[in-house]
Amino acid sequence: xxxxxxxxxxxxxxxxxxxxxxxxxxxxxxxxxxxxxxxxxxxxxxxxxxxxxxxxxxxxxxxxxxxxxxxxxxxxxxxxxxxxxxxxxxxxxxxxxxxxxxxxxxxxxxxxxxxxxxxxxxxxxxxxxxxxxxxxxxxxxxxxxxxxxxxxxxxxxxxxxxxxxxxxxxxxxxxxxxxxxxxxxxxxxxxxxxxxxxxxxxxxxxxxxxxxxxxxxxxxxxxxxxxxxxxxxxxxxxxxxxxxxxxxxxxxxxxxxxxxxxxxxxxxxxxxxxxxxxxxxxxxxxxxxxxxxxxxxxxxxxxxxxxxxxxxxxxxxxxxxxxxxxxxxxxxxxxxxxxxxxxxxxxxxxxxxxxxxxxxxxxxxxxxxxxxxxxxxxxxxxxxxxxxxxxxxxxxxxxxxxxxxxxxxxxxxxxxxxxxxxxxxxxxxxxxxxxxxxxxxxxxxxxxxxxxxxxxxxxxxxxxxxxxxxxxxxxxxxxxxxxxxxxxxxxxxxxxxxxxxxxxxxxxxxxxxxxxxxxxxxxxxxxxxxxxxxxxxxxxxxxxxxxxxxxxxxxxxxxxxxxxxxxxxxxxxxxxxxxxxxxxxxxxxxxxxxxxxxxxxxxxxxxxxxxxxxxxxxxxxxxxxxxxxxxxxxxxxxxxxxxxxxxxxxxxxxx
Amino acid sequence: xxxxxxxxxxxxxxxxxxxxxxxxxxxxxxxxxxxxxxxxxxxxxxxxxxxxxxxxxxxxxxxxxxxxxxxxxxxxxxxxxxxxxxxxxxxxxxxxxxxxxxxxxxxxxxxxxxxxxxxxxxxxxxxxxxxxxxxxxxxxxxxxxxxxx
Numbered sequence: 001x002x003x004x005x006x007x008x009x010x011x012x013x014x015x016x017x018x019x020x021x022x023x024x025x026x027x028x029x030x031x032x033x034x035x036x037x038x039x040x041x042x043x044x045x046x047x048x049x050x051x052x053x054x055x056x057x058x059x060x061x062x063x064x065x066x067x068x069x070x071x072x073x074x075x076x077x078x079x080x081x082x083x084x085x086x087x088x089x090x091x092x093x094x095x096x097x098x099x100x101x102x103x104x105x106x107x108x109x110x111x112x113x114x115x116x117x118x119x120x121x122x123x124x125x126x127x128x129x130x131x132x133x134x135x136x137x138x139x140x141x142x143x144x145x146x147x148x149x150x151x152x153x154x155x156x157x158x159x160x161x162x163x164x165x166x167x168x169x170x171x172x173x174x175x176x177x178x179x180x181x182x183x184x185x186x187x188x189x190x191x192x193x194x195x196x197x198x199x200x201x202x203x204x205x206x207x208x209x210x211x212x213x214x215x216x217x218x219x220x221x222x223x224x225x226x227x228x229x230x231x232x233x234x235x236x237x238x239x240x241x242x243x244x245x246x247x248x249x250x251x252x253x254x255x256x257x258x259x260x261x262x263x264x265x266x267x268x269x270x271x272x273x274x275x276x277x278x279x280x281x282x283x284x285x286x287x288x289x290x291x292x293x294x295x296x297x298x299x300x301x302x303x304x305x306x307x308x309x310x311x312x313x314x315x316x317x318x319x320x321x322x323x324x325x326x327x328x329x330x331x332x333x334x335x336x337x338x339x340x341x342x343x344x345x346x347x348x349x350x351x352x353x354x355x356x357x358x359x360x361x362x363x364x365x366x367x368x369x370x371x372x373x374x375x376x377x378x379x380x381x382x383x384x385x386x387x388x389x390x391x392x393x394x395x396x397x398x399x400x401x402x403x404x405x406x407x408x409x410x411x412x413x414x415x416x417x418x419x420x421x422x423x424x425x426x427x428x429x430x431x432x433x434x435x436x437x438x439x440x441x442x443x444x445x446x447x448x449x450x451x452x453x454x455x456x457x458x459x460x461x462x463x464x465x466x467x468x469x470x471x472x473x474x475x476x477x478x479x480x481x482x483x484x485x486x487x488x489x490x491x492x493x494x495x496x497x498x499x500x501x502x503x504x505x506x507x508x509x510x511x512x513x514x515x516x517x518x519x520x521x522x523x524x525x526x527x528x529x530x531x532x533x534x535x536x537x538x539x540x541x542x543x544x545x546x547x548x549x550x551x552x553x554x555x556x557x558x559x560x561x562x563x564x565x566x567x568x569x570x571x572x573x574x575x576x577x578x579x580x581x582x583x584x585x586x587x588x589x590x591x592x593x594x595x596x597x598x599x600x601x602x603x604x605x606x607x608x609x610x611x612x613x614x615x616x617x618x619x620x621x622x623x624x625x626x627x628x629x630x631x632x633x634x635x636x637x638x639x640x641x642x643x644x645x646x647x648x649x650x651x652x653x654x655x
Numbered sequence: 656x657x658x659x660x661x662x663x664x665x666x667x668x669x670x671x672x673x674x675x676x677x678x679x680x681x682x683x684x685x686x687x688x689x690x691x692x693x694x695x696x697x698x699x700x701x702x703x704x705x706x707x708x709x710x711x712x713x714x715x716x717x718x719x720x721x722x723x724x725x726x727x728x729x730x731x732x733x734x735x736x737x738x739x740x741x742x743x744x745x746x747x748x749x750x751x752x753x754x755x756x757x758x759x760x761x762x763x764x765x766x767x768x769x770x771x772x773x774x775x776x777x778x779x780x781x782x783x784x785x786x787x788x789x790x791x792x793x794x795x796x797x798x799x800x801x802x803x804x
Contacts, residue, residue: 243700250696348774357771364763371759379743379752386748392689393752394741395697401756441660448667455668462660518678578702 008071012062012154016147019055019106022048023141026113030134034127034204042124045133049117052140056110060103063094063153072164075157076100082166082572084547089172095181096167098302098317099153104182106143108189113140116193116218128211131200132193139192142324150316166547169570169577176236184229184256188294190222191259195291198284202335207280207342212270217633219270223263224629230256231622242565242578242593244515244610246508246618249398254377255297258370262290265366271490272356275421280343281336282363288332289370295325305381351423358416365409372401399512407459410505413498414440414467417474436469452514460509464502471495471502493632496624503621510614517610519595522555524603531611533558533590542600547572551598553605557583557590565594565607588613680717684724685710688731689741697741709735 026048033042066074067090070081080093080100094100113136120129147153171177194215201211233253234246247253266286272279299305303318336343349356376393383391418432443465447458474495478486486492518530522537529535538554541564552566563581570577576596583590591610598605675683682699688709690701698706698713709731716727732739743749 243702245700248696248700349771350775352771360767360770364767368756368759368763372756375752375755382751383748390738391743391749392738392741393743394689396687396742397752400742437656441656441663444660444663444667448663453667453670453672455664458664458667462664515682516676516679517682518676 006073006156008062008066009074009154009156012059012066013148013152015055015059015062016106016144016154019052019059019110019144020141020148022051022055023137023144026052027134027137027141030130030137033124034130034134037125037127039125042130045124045130046117046121048137049114049133052137052144053110053114055144056107059147059154060094060107063100063103064091067091067094072161073157073159075155076153078157078161078164080167081164082547083163084545084572085166085172086547088175089167089177092171092177092181093167096171096177099147099151099155101181101185102143102147102151102302102317103153105185105189106140106147108182108185109136109140109143109192112189112193113137116196128197128200128204128206131203132196132211135196135199136192139196142320146317146320150320165572166570169548169568169573169575170240172547172570173568173577173579174236174240176232176240180229180232180236183225183232187222187224187226187229188256188259188298190218190225191263191287191291191294193218193222194287198287199332199335202284202332202339205339205342207284207339212273212283216270219263219267220629220633223260223267224626224633226256226260226263227629228622228626230260231619231625235619235622238615239582240579242580244517244580244591244593244612246511246615249376249395251377252297252301254373255293255301258297258373258377259290259293261366261370261373262286262293265363265370266290268359268366269363272359276347276349276356278347278349278356279360281340284332284336284343286363288328288336292325292328292332293370293374295321295328299325300377353419353424353429355416355419355421358412358419362409362412362416365405365412369402369405369409372405373398376401403456406505407456407463410460410463410467410502413502414463414470417470417495417498432473433470436466436473439469439472440464440466452510454513457509457513460505464506464509468499468502471498488631488634490632493628493630493634496628496631498628500621500624500626500628503617503624507614507616507618507621511612511618514613515610517608519606519608522553522605522607530609533609533611535592535607535609537603537605538562540598540600540603540605551594551600553594553598553607555581555592555605555607557592563590563592565592567594567596567598584616586616589615677714677717680724681710681714684713684717684727687728687741688713688739691735691738698739709739 026045029041029044029048032038033045063076065071066077067081068087070083071077072081076097076099080096081090085093095104113133116136117133120126120133123129166172197211197215201207230253233256237248238244238246263286266283269279269286270283273283299318299321303321305318349360351357352361376397379393380391383389414436415429415433418429418436420428440462444458444462447461452458452461472495475486475492478489478492480486487496516531520528520530520535522528522535524537524539527534527536534557536556536559538556541552541554543550543552548568548570550566550568552564554562554564556562563583565581566579568577568579569575578593578595580591580593582592589610589612591612593608593610595606595608686697686699688698690696690698690703690706690709692705693701693703696703696706698709712731712734713727716722716730722730728740743752745753
C-alpha cells in the first residue's frame, strides 16, 4: 500500500479528481456567467480550463512515468508493461488498452477545452461562448469521471509482480502505433467543439449562421484528423496484419467510419446554410449525430458488447457510455424541438439541378451510407437479442451495399462542382461538363485497353475520371485567375480533397476486383513464377531478442532486391505475428507473407503472394486528402456579399 | 459521347476473361465464409486454425472441381454448422438487414421529392420594407465602390 507504486497511483488519481472538480466548477462558472452576465465569473472560466488541462497532463505524465520506470505495482503496468518492450513501444503502451486510451481521450479533450478557451479569450462575455465552454466542461467532467471510476488506470495491482507480458504484439511491431491512435482521437474528440457550439446556439436561440462560420475550421480540422487517422489505420492493417487488406469492416473500423460519414455530410451541407440560410435543423442534427456516434462507437467497441481485433477486455464503462449517449441524444432532440420555431429558415430551393440540390442529394446518400454501416454493425446484436442465436454480418454485406452508394456519390461528385447555386440550364451544364465527361470516357477507354473487366470497377474508373475532371476544372480555373491563391480556400482545397477521394475509390475498386493470390513453396536456388514475376528464396534468417523470436525469409523478386516477410513469435505472450513484406509500385504492389511452419535450416519456405493493382494510389489519395484539408483551412478569396450568389468568386462577370 | 461510353462499358463488362484460377476461386469462396472462432473475420482473412481447416476443405472441394462456388459454400455450411456465413440470409428476421437499407433508400428519395416539391411551390412572401431598404443600401454602396475603382 505504501510502496512507491501506491504513491504514483494516489497522485494520478488526485490529478483526475482535480480534473473532475475543475470541470464541475468550470461548467458552473460558464453557465452562471451565461445567465447572470457577470464578468467577474466569466474571467474564472479560462482558469478552470487551464486547471483541467494541467490535471490531465499531470495524470497522463504519471502514467507515462509509471510505464517508463516499469512500476509493476500498478495493475495497468502489469497488464501492458514489460521489461523487454523497446522504449518507443513502451511509451505507446500507455494507450494500448482501455484505461490508458481513455486517459489519452481525457488529455486530448482537456487540450481542446483549453484551446477553445484561448480562442474565445476576448469573447468571454458572450453568452453563446459561455454555453459552449459549459458543454466542453460537462463533457470533460464525464470523461474525467469515467477515468476516475470505472476505467481507473491507476489501480494498484497484485503484489509481487516484477514483469508483465507487454502490450499486444500487434501494438509493438510497427511505428504507426505512435500516430494512428492519437490522430484518430484528435478527430473523435475534436468533434466535441462544434457540438458544444451547436448546443450553445440552441440554448441561446442564436441559431443564425455566426457560430457555424466561427467553428468551421474546428470542424474541418477534426474531420481532417479523423480522415488521416482512418487512413493510417488502413495502412497499418495493410503493412502489419498481413492479410493483404486495408479495411475489414470490423466493428471498431465501422465505429470510426460512422462519425466520419456524418461529419463529411455536415461539411457539405453547412455550405447551403452559409449561403442560403437553409437546412438549419438538418445541420444541427448532423453535428449531434457525429458527436453521439463517437460516443456510441466507443460504447459498442470498448464495453465488450461487440468483439473485434481492436476490442479491449470487458469493463464496466458500458452503462456509463450508454447513459451518456442517451442523455446527449435526448437533450439535443429536446433542444431542437424547443427551438423549432427559430430553426425554420425562410427561402426555398428552386431547382434540383443546382449546387444546393446536389448537396441535398449528397446528404441523403451519406445518411444512407451511415445507416447501412450502423445497421450492419449492430445487426448481430439485434438478432441475438431477439432470437438468441449469433450471426455474422461481414465484409461481403458491406461491399455489396456500399459499392452502389459509392458509385452514386462519385456521380454526384462529378456533377455538383460545376453546378451554380440556385438554378442551372442544360446548356450551361453541357458546356461545363464537356471536358470532365471526356475525362471519364478517357479513363474508361484506358481501363478497357489495359484489360479491366466487370461493370462495377469499370463504372468506378469512368466516374472517377469524370469526377476528377470536374474537380480539376475548378482548380485550373481558379489558378488561372488567381495564380497560386487559386489553390487555397475552401472550394479549391475541397476539390483537391475530392481528387484524393477519387484516387482512393479507384485504388479500392482495382485492388478489390483484380487482386490475385497464389501460394508458393520455395526452395533455395529454384525460382517460382506467378503472374509474370519470379520469386527466389535466398535464405532464411532467424533473430532472437528478449521479447521475440523472428524468422525472416529473404526472397528476391524478379532477381532484384530481397524482400523479407517474417513471422515473429512474441515469447511472453506466446503469440505468432506474421509481418508481410511489400514491393510497392506505381502500377501495383507485390505483397508477400510467410506461412508457418518455417524451419531455419530446411532451405524451404511456404509463402503467399498477392498481386494488388494500383494499391499505392490509396495512400497517395490519403495524402492528397490531408493536403487538401490544409489548403481548405486557409482563407481563400471570398465572394463580395453584394454580388449575386451565382457570381464567380473574384470576378464580377457571370460566366 | 454517351454511345462511346456505353460501348466501352459493355465491351469491357461482358468480355470473356477466361476461366478463373483455382486460387482465385478459393479466395472468392473463403472471403464469403466466416471464421467460426474469430468474431467477424472471414476465412480469407483469418489465420486461426479453424479458418485453416475450412480453407483446406474449400481447397479440396475446388480441387476436385465437382461443386460450384455456391454449392461449395452450402456444403461447408452443412459440414461446419450455420455460423460460417458472412452474408446474412434473406429469410426470416435476417432479411431485415437487406430490407431496411432499401426501405431507407426509398424513404430518403421520397423525402427529397417531397422537400423539393414543397420548396418549388413555397411562397417566400413579398419582401418587407426593411428588406427593401437593406437591398437598396447594399446596391448603393456597391455602386459607390464600383465607380470608385
